[in-house]
Amino acid sequence: MTGTFELLNFLLCAANTGFQDVMDMTPTPSSGNNNLNDANTCGVDLSQDAIYLPVIYGIFFVIGTPLNLMALFGLYRLIKTENVLPVYVINLLLSDLLQLFTLPLWMDYYSRGHSWRFGSTSCQLLGVSFYVSIYTGIAFMCIIALERYLAISKPLRFQALRKLNFARWIALSIWVVVALPPSIALHTMQPNDNHTLCMERYPSKEGFITYRLITLTLSFLIPLSFILFLHRKTLRSLSAIGALGAEEKHRIRGFLILLVVIFILVLGPYHVTGCVKYIGLLLHGDACEWEKAVFVPYQLGRGLLSLNSLLDPVLYTFLRNDFRAAAGHYLPCLRRMQESVNRSVSHQRTTTKSTSGLVDQPVITINTEPHS
Secondary structure, eight states, X not given: OHHHHHHHHHHHHHHHHTTTTTTOOOOOTTSTTSOOOTTBTTOOOTTTTTTHHHHHHHHHHHHHHHHHHHHHHHHGGGGGSSOSHHHHHHHHHHHHHHHHHHHHHHHHHHHTTSOOXXXXXXXXXXXXXXXXXXXXXXXXXXXXXXXXXXXHHOTTSOGGGGSHHHHHHHHHHHHHHHHHHHHHTHHHXXXXXXXXXXXXXXXXXXXXXXXXXXXXXXXXXXHHHHHXXXXXXXXXXXXXXXXXXXXXHHHHHHHHHHHHHHIIIIIHHHHHHHHHHHHHHHXXXXXXXXXXXXXXXXXXXXXXXXXXXXXXXXXXXXXXXXXXXXHHHHOHHHHHHHHHHHHHHHHHHHHHHHHHHHHHHHHHHHHHGGGO
16 A cells, blocks of 8 residues: 555656656665665676666657657547558557556666565556557557558458458457456566565566566567568569559558568567577576676667657558648648648759759740741
């Protein structure tokens, strides 16, 4: 109960002061040399990420929150159309917002040298929310890749799969299925021990190592293979379509390539270093030495996970012409920006035509003189 009151007080203070207290980068004595944590028997120096993670999470929170909210505002009316893609995009952005809302508490936790002060239950809820946001985002990226494949390669088949009601049920099912495993494994991820670490232990327990290896494999290697397979099939089908213009094909190819690149660059470091970490714990003779060796790379990869909150609105909202037009309609700032670009392009074309007309004018005059 005390932890709950502290959590509420922290959120109120953060809202009023702009997270100034959260951004205090001085780690507490519980990290580093004066280890007061019975969950860190390895003596890992937990102050190594006391600056990096709070700073990068602060940047993501400040920029990503309004960016995702604006994207949602520009997309929600597209749900009324029979286009299913906005349903998946909106759910992707909701997963980003869920992750963003956990960042202030993580900033407080890491700036204090991995010292959680709000109680075990709130830590469990925060950890589940963070992981659910990541894995639902991955699932919706796969669904978006599949939807693009069906729309391009099989436009006349699987019509029932591309109905709006079906898309809503799929989205709801993804949230339920993804949320179940971490909710059930609460006691494994954060036992009710008397320590201040949240969602971590050094060294990790064998049961938790097995759980993480399974989730890392299911959430990265399999989705990556699925997306790469669809990417190849979609590009092959796109090349065979003669009805689309070259510019449209180029835009679709860019969309698919960016999807793969972001999946690898944003999610890859965390999942790869995670697999290396937990496999090494099973094979390495000294688990504590291995924990110390992989601590910094693993935390760096963890920080990059939240980069999705900045890239998803840009990739899935403004890259598509229809989404960009809708966002410009509902967001005056984007509309004015687009109009400014259009005026600039129009001015350049006018200048080019005027110059061309001045060069060709003598020829036109000569050709028309016999007819006067």
